[in-house]
Amino acid sequence: MDILETIVVAKKKEIGPFKEMSPVERFEREGFFWNIRNRSLADTLLFPGSNGIIAEFKRRSPSKGWFKTKELEVEPVVSEYNKGAAGISVLTDEEFFGGDLDDLIQTKVISDIPVLRKDFIIDKWQIAESKAFGADVILLIAACLTPAQVKEFAAYAMRIGLETILEVHNEEEMGHCCEEVTMVGINNRNLKTFTVDINTSLKLVDKVPAGKPAIAESGISSPEAIRELRDAGFRGFLIGENFMKEEIPGQAFADFITQLK
Secondary structure, eight states: OOHHHHHHHHHHHHHHHHHHHSOHHHHHHHOTTTTSOOOOHHHHHHSTTOOOEEEEEOOEETTTEESSOTTSOHHHHHHHHHHHOSEEEEEOOSTTTOOOHHHHHHHHHHOSSOEEEESOOOSHHHHHHHHHTTOSEEEEEGGGSOHHHHHHHHHHHHHTTOEEEEEESSTGGGGGOOTTOOEEEEESBOTTTOOBOTHHHHHHGGGSOTTSOEEEESOOOSHHHHHHHHHHTOOEEEEOHHHHTSSSHHHHHHHHHHHHO
16 A cells, blocks of 8 residues: 555544544534634635745654654744744644644644644544634545545535635546635645655646635745745645754744745
8 A cells, every 4th residue: 555545544443433432413512613713714815915824733744754743842833833824734643643633722722823634534524523623724635535525525614614625636636626625735745655746736736726726735945936836826835844844843934934025
């Protein structure tokens, strides 16, 4: 199996017991954030003058290992992100990325900008969980979902007040896009091999349906890359590794924003 297939198999095993302990009805009844109005990432990206940066809190990568261990507190990093980003992404997968839902909750409480839960969503139950634990936006990865699942999941997310980013890696996956999807993310990292090529975004941006903000993901390491992608039509730019690999991620983010101005 490739890396993505391995992760999906593990995810199915992981969520099984939790679905029995906490059904969707419990999230609706007891979820702390269930009745809180969600923040719109799409509106933020489209707001005139937005830098479009979605800064990511990411503890590790399957291909590169740990950037920051569990000892790193969320607050000093996310507080800096909150000062200058359009949104914040939080990796909540524990087995392969070292994150958890506590990272998501803390980010939601600390920040006042939209929060994306980035995980491998393969079940509607995870969408309800995302809402209950503070996400404003969820990621739907075309490579591990059918077009019918994307439509079903995006419609359910919309019904409970969440926005969705459909993540694609090639032109074929763009066919998963549907009316219910809020935004389209083009990931420059191939989730089957984890190789990165920023040209993936440049080649596919014209395929993004009108009215859905385009987000470039992965491999963005300079203000020059942001400018090139923005000129090509992108409104959002998801960056994580570039900050998290540095000794002080929050400072690395602040320096990047200064260079971008």
